[in-house]
Amino acid sequence: MLRIGLIGAGLIGSTHAMVLRQIADVAHPGRVRFTAVADPLETQREHFRERFGFEKAYADAAALLRDAELDALFLCTPTRYHAEIFHAAVERGLSIFCEKPLAMSWAEGKEMVEHAEAKGVPTQIGLVLRFSAVYAAMKAEAERPQMGPPVAVVFRDDQCFPIRGVHHTAWRKDRSLTAGGTMIEHGVHDIDLMTSMFGPIARLCAWQKNRAGHPGIEDYVAIEAEFASGLQAQLVNLWHDVVKRYSNRRLEIFCQNGFIASDHDMAGPVRVQVGDGDEEAISADDVLRRYVAELRREQHPLAGWFGIPYLVQDLAFVDALLERRRPAPDLRIGLEAQRVVEAIYFAARTRDEVDVAQFEPTKI
Numbered sequence: 001m002l003r004i005g006l007i008g009a010g011l012i013g014s015t016h017a018m019v020l021r022q023i024a025d026v027a028h029p030g031r032v033r034f035t036a037v038a039d040p041l042e043t044q045r046e047h048f049r050e051r052f053g054f055e056k057a058y059a060d061a062a063a064l065l066r067d068a069e070l071d072a073l074f075l076c077t078p079t080r081y082h083a084e085i086f087h088a089a090v091e092r093g094l095s096i097f098c099e100k101p102l103a104m105s106w107a108e109g110k111e112m113v114e115h116a117e118a119k120g121v122p123t124q125i126g127l128v129l130r131f132s133a134v135y136a137a138m139k140a141e142a143e144r145p146q147m148g149p150p151v152a153v154v155f156r157d158d159q160c161f162p163i164r165g166v167h168h169t170a171w172r173k174d175r176s177l178t179a180g181g182t183m184i185e186h187g188v189h190d191i192d193l194m195t196s197m198f199g200p201i202a203r204l205c206a207w208q209k210n211r212a213g214h215p216g217i218e219d220y221v222a223i224e225a226e227f228a229s230g231l232q233a234q235l236v237n238l239w240h241d242v243v244k245r246y247s248n249r250r251l252e253i254f255c256q257n258g259f260i261a262s263d264h265d266m267a268g269p270v271r272v273q274v275g276d277g278d279e280e281a282i283s284a285d286d287v288l289r290r291y292v293a294e295l296r297r298e299q300h301p302l303a304g305w306f307g308i309p310y311l312v313q314d315l316a317f318v319d320a321l322l323e324r325r326r327p328a329p330d331l332r333i334g335l336e337a338q339r340v341v342e343a344i345y346f347a348a349r350t351r352d353e354v355d356v357a358q359f360e361p362t363k364i
Contacts, residue, residue, distance in 0.1 A: 002032050002321055005068050005094075007061045007085055008076030009039035009048045011169055012099055012126075016074050017052040019311040023318055026301050031322060036068035061085045070094055072321055078169075078177040079104055079185070086112050090121050095327070097317050099126040101188050102334040104179045106342050106361040113331045124317045124327035125334030129193040131309035131316070133291035134264045137282060138253060139197050140290070141260045141272055148256030150198060153233035157190050159247040161212055161219060161239040166246060175216035183208070183221040184341045187237035190249070191344075192329075192337040194225075194233060201340060201356045202228045206347040212239070223344055228357075267307030 004020065006013055017037075024032035038058040039045040045057040058064040061081070065073075065088050072095040075085055083103055089096050096116070102125060103109035116123050129135055142150055159182070162172045171177040178185055195201060209220035219239040226232055249265040258274040270287055273279040282290075288307045292298055295306070305311050320327040342361040347354040 001071075002028075002318060003035040003069055003071045004032060004074065005036040005038070005064055005070045005072070006034075006048070006054070006074040006076060007038045007064060008074075008078075008081075008099075009037055009041070009044040010076065011167060013037075013039075013048070013074070013076035015310050016076060016097075016314060017048060019308065019314050020074075020318070021052050022302065022305065022311060023315050027315060028318065028322065032318060035070055036064050038064040062088070065089060065092060072097070072317075075099060078171045079179045080177045083108050083112055087115055090115050090119050093119065093121060095122040095317075095321050097124045097126065097314070097327075098331065098334070100334060100337075101179050101184050101341070102331060102338050106335065106338045109331075109335045109338050113335050116331060122321065122327050123331040124313075124320075125329055125331050126313070127189060127192045127329055127334060127337065128309045128313050129189045129265065130196055130329060131312040132193075132266055133287050133307050133309070134262050134266060134268055134270060135193060135197070135251070136291050136294060137270050137287045138251065138260050138262060140294070141258075141270065141282075142197070142253050142255060144258075144274075146274055147258035147260075149229075150231050150253055150255050152254040153194065153198070153231065154250075154252040154254075155190060155194065155233065155235045156238075156250045157187060157236070157248075158238040158240060158245070159186060160243050160245060161241060162186075164241070165243045173212075173214040173217055175214070178217065179338075180216065180341075180345070181210070181214075181218035181221075182237045182239045183218060183344055184338070186239075187221060187235070188337050188341050190235055190237065191340050192333065194235070195337070195340070198227050198229065198231055198233070200228045201225045201233075203353055203355055204344065204347055205351075205353050206344045208345070208348040212241075218348075221344065221348065223347075266309055 034054045036056045037048040037054040049057040075098045204225040206223045208218040212219045221237045223235040253260040262270045270282040343354045343359040
């Protein structure tokens with residue numbers, strides 16, 4: 001039996017609760033118990049209790065951590081509250097899933113990681129693009145010998161400024177609650193994805209803008225990076241005001257003898273061209289089929305849902321705990337992604353090229 005608590009009944013908390021409900025009901029019936037939820041808004045916490053079946057609802061995290069019977073915690077609050085809640089959960093010996101970004105700064109995140117490791121607490125960070133069927137397919141295509149080595153990557157990530165639209169969360173414009181703007185609160189996914197696909201970044205330059213006018217919350221970042229392998233990459237992160245435009249990523253990978261591209265970051269088709277051949281499409285159905293096969297989970301009762309990376313991500317955490325394995329990616333991965341993002345901010349501020357391997361953020 002795995003007893004789960006969730007703190008932060010907002011947008012991302014709802015996403016986790018929905019997929020965890022499927023995991024509990026379909027993949028592990030009778031083995032996962034929704035013990036408690038906490039949120040300062042009564043309407044939100046009661047909604048979670050009624051809709052998802054949490055047994056108890058608390059007004060604050062401290063009360064939940066003090067009173068509830070728990071084995072694992074999903075930490076889904078605004079970034080400012082991660083560290084305090086995390087340290088309290090570590091002292092209770094709970095397994096912890098922490099949403100990204102890890103902390104308000106690399107220094108704060110480093111203290112969190114060291115505390116968890118000292119106590120032997122299992123952790124997982126919410127870098128969900130690692131569980132995307134589309135990016136798994138793109139990575140596999142880029143590794144085909146006939147493609148040749150990757151030589152250039154062009155990556156665009158755009159989203160309506162998430163105080164409006166589908167991702168409306170008012171705290172995103174408040175620098176006292178968030179680690180920054182589009183780069184750390186959204187683009188950290190992109191940095192982690194690129195380094196997981198192509199290895200470490202050796203050096204980078206960056207530029208940023210604040211057009212919306214919320215102090216300390218950038219809404220445009222552009223990066224020119226060179227990886228240790230010699231691969232060149234360009235990344236643009238943008239928060240705009242096109243309310244009805246869904247969050248969108250476009251990734252293009254240019255290899256010496258091939259090209260791979262997709263406008264989808266979860267489920268969808270992938271376009272491929274090799275050598276002198278015509279461009280072909282890997283259909284969304286084939287992308288999902290390949291991913292399920294790669295995971296060797298063709299017979300899993302939720303295999304048809306594996307195009308939803310949040311479900312695959314949370315299933316990985318739950319499975320690891322039930323099977324007494326260490327979850328992955330752990331908080332060290334999240335800390336490294338935050339370090340690279342802080343290198344990007346430093347490069348944008350100073351207009352200098354940054355040696356990423358040697359970069360250590362200053363304490364804030």
